[in-house]
Amino acid sequence: MSIALLPDVADVLAGDDASTAVLARVAAGDERALAMLYDRYASRCHALAQQLVRQPADADEVIEAAFWQAWRTAAQFDPRRGSVASWLLTITRSRALDLLRTRAREQARTISLDGDDQLDERISAVQDWQGELGPEHAERRALV
Numbered sequence: 001m002s003i004a005l006l007p008d009v010a011d012v013l014a015g016d017d018a019s020t021a022v023l024a025r026v027a028a029g030d031e032r033a034l035a036m037l038y039d040r041y042a043s044r045c046h047a048l049a050q051q052l053v054r055q056p057a058d059a060d061e062v063i064e065a066a067f068w069q070a071w072r073t074a075a076q077f078d079p080r081r082g083s084v085a086s087w088l089l090t091i092t093r094s095r096a097l098d099l100l101r102t103r104a105r106e107q108a109r110t111i112s113l114d115g116d117d118q119l120d121e122r123i124s125a126v127q128d129w130q131g132e133l134g135p136e137h138a139e140r141r142a143l144v
Contacts, residue, residue: 027074
């Protein structure tokens, strides 16, 4: 039974060697090699991105950023540290987490700005109240 598994393992290893060779061509600036890499791994990377960011448009953005990073950093790939697939999936995961962090900061900023509106309303209310006080309360107004 274990003998039947050997061809599958060989196919996997041969595929990984082929992907490493394609990635070496990407590192040399071969755009067609990048297209081959994209065709081979984009669906897996997209599935991971979709799982992390939940929105199809965001997943598309993550994939674009991931493959641009792969294009720029292909020369840094070290096959001793892992497969091309794991390298690309790690890049995809990193870009997805970056996008989620950016969205969280944007949302926090929006909430903060909404809070500023409430603060402005409170300040305005205090100023209105101060204006209603007579001259005998001028010293107290100065303290506020």
